Amino acid sequence: MGEFRAILPQGAGYAIIVGLGAVFMFGMIATTRMLRRYQKEIMTAEEFTTAGRTVKTGLVSSAVVSSWVWASTLLTSCAKEYGTGIFGGYSYSAGASFQIIAFSILAIKTKQKAPNAHTYLEIVKHRYGKLAHSVYLFYAFATNILVTAMLLTSGSAVFNVLTGMNAIAAAFLLPLGVVIYTMFGGIRATFLTDYVHTCAIIIIVLFFAFRVYATSDMLGSPGKVYDLVREAAVRSPVTGNYKGEYMTMESKSAGIFLVINLVGNFGTVFLDNGYWNKAISASPAATLPAYVMGGLAWMPIPFLISLTMGFACLTTELSPKFPTYPDPLSSYQVSQGLVLPAAAVTVMGKGGAVATLLMVFLAITSGVAAEVISVASVFTYDVYREYFNTKANGKQLIYSSHIACFIFGVAMSGFSVGLTYGYISMGYIYEIMGIIISSAVVPVILTLCWKQQNAVAAIVAPVLGTGLAIMSWLVCTKSLFGELTIDNTFEDYPMLTGNVVALLSPCVTIPILTYVFKPQNFNWELLKNIKRADESEELAELEEEEDSENVVGLTTAPSNDSSDQVKTDSINEEKQELKVSESKIKPIKTILSSIQKDKPDQLAEELEKEKKELSRALKIAYGLCLFFAFSFLLIWPMPMYGSHYIFSKKFFTGWVVVQIIWLFISAFCVILYPLWEGRHGIYTTVRGIYWDLTGQTYKLREWQNSSPEELHIVKSQISARLHNIESYDNELNIAIDDIIDGQKPSKHR
Structure with missing residues (x-):
């Protein structure tokens, strides 16, 4: 394995993490103060976790995109393109965008049936009782822990290889600023920082694309990249791809990853309370368009970054500028997510390294912020208020949220360090998540969509599903490779088996358990009895x-x-x-x-108008989910997979151009549209600042x-x-x- 040569000094890593983290921290604290003064946004317990339930479409979309742009969105997608060809990047983007669109259905149903809820666990508790509540607490926290561990593990690895910065220091410093500004500003602060992160990440992705496909001396055009990729297929053909080509959608490994990605990300969206937080925070009218627009705006980010940097790495790995020259990246380095940094350093030098660090830093802090607010919400409303202080007032709830933010940040830093020293990579965590958590997806969906599901099914199905998934994963590994090692359990077929069993086994066990132990016939109106937090003290x-x-x-x-x-x-x-x-x-x-x-x-x-609006939105959401499921998962990839088609140079050029145009449209949706929607609030805030500065308070x-x-x-x-x-x-x-x-x-x- 060739050593990845650091191109930047350690000070650059500390400057970005500490310096930029401080900028965001103080910026969000100042913004929170301004919103309190000029818009009367006071930090009550409700405001901390729901932002008053009035956030508009554009800002929710931007926050969804930012929260879903993990480090793995940038790093794993490039690794898949590098290892399996053009279908690898598509598998990542298509396999992870559909869940956001599909989640719009649950978001609308939450608005309809439990408009006062703070977490989806409150809904579980009110429907099935405390035992079920404790089971889903495990899955919620497991999701938050795995996602955060993956973010910090990948982030510390990238900062370590590009700057030589100590990985332990990176793991502890990365979440520091995030925890502080989240404690001050709550979910409103995460919405605003998410917007800034989204803007910066889209700009950097476009910069990489134009550099590789237009201005680079080494590459410089889609045609040049195409020729070099075809040469790479001759030099090192891809096992499982049609004729060993990278320029084909017929790839066995990428197809398997599409299924793994699809299954695992159902769990990380539907069981992560962070996405429920955003749905709850959205105004009723914003719920559907925000999640649909967010899913569609997110898709070209991994699509284009993988198409650009995955192939840039593949076509330049023989260059003396390559950071591991004369060796290519090892399989462990690829699973760590080092394809993107390697390509950036080779093609763009120190500027590429800095851009990569900025992009990865923003992706990590955005994701960690979403996980921190998710954990704070769950701990506050489903642990502290439920089991320790049932009559907690708003101040006590906010205090418990602050405690949860701090403890979670410190604990996850330590956990990610342990994973790093145990050689558990980002890619491994990404694929194993579905095995551990996805068996709870179907029961959670049915909690809001099927009144017959009873408590026995809701409790037993996910626990049994996780057990079956782990068993099938390990048995498949043992039968195929003869021994259980980290490398063997990371192979395609064991991961595929475990993930599929996790997601689909409840589809069998839930109907059996429901009808054996009597259907529930739940009264949906009971969910409307969930109470909002008392804000009277803060208002007084x-x-x-x-x-x-x-x-x-x-x-x-x-x-x-x-x-x-x-x-x-x-x-x-x-x-x-x-x-x-x-x-x-x-x-x-x-x-x-x-x-x-x-x-x-x-x-x-007003209430009747809102109900009609949500009912109409739900029908549209069902139609859109079916349309995009068929489009992204069947109509687009399957004919190209089965036709043995190898991209021509013109087709590849068109493929690149379409992705760039799509990302520009995304930029309009999640950068310009939120500004237009919030123009009045921006104006009144700026005007208030002017009045204060000129003595006209x-x-x-x-x-x-x-x-x-x-x-x-x-x-x-x-x-x-x-x-x-x-x-x-x-x-x-x-x-x-x-x-x-x-x-x-x-x-x-």
């Missing part, structure tokens, strides 16, 4: 804070009157009017009064008092009021039904 504190402020420093624009006395009288009169105005009405009082003045029929009308107070409907806190409180009324009505109706049936009114039936 903000009211006191507003009451304590005075109008010191109030100024007015210069008067045109010639008399100084007239000017002074005018100013004093205006100040007095403003004082009276502030004493009469405060933002929080305005909120409460505006909610109280809403007539019941207006609230009912009174105008900010005046605007907040006169336009309460534009403040974030008003929108979130009205949303809470809307669904609290619905929850109360449901409890009343259920109690009446129980009395009519001669039963004692109860929480569950």
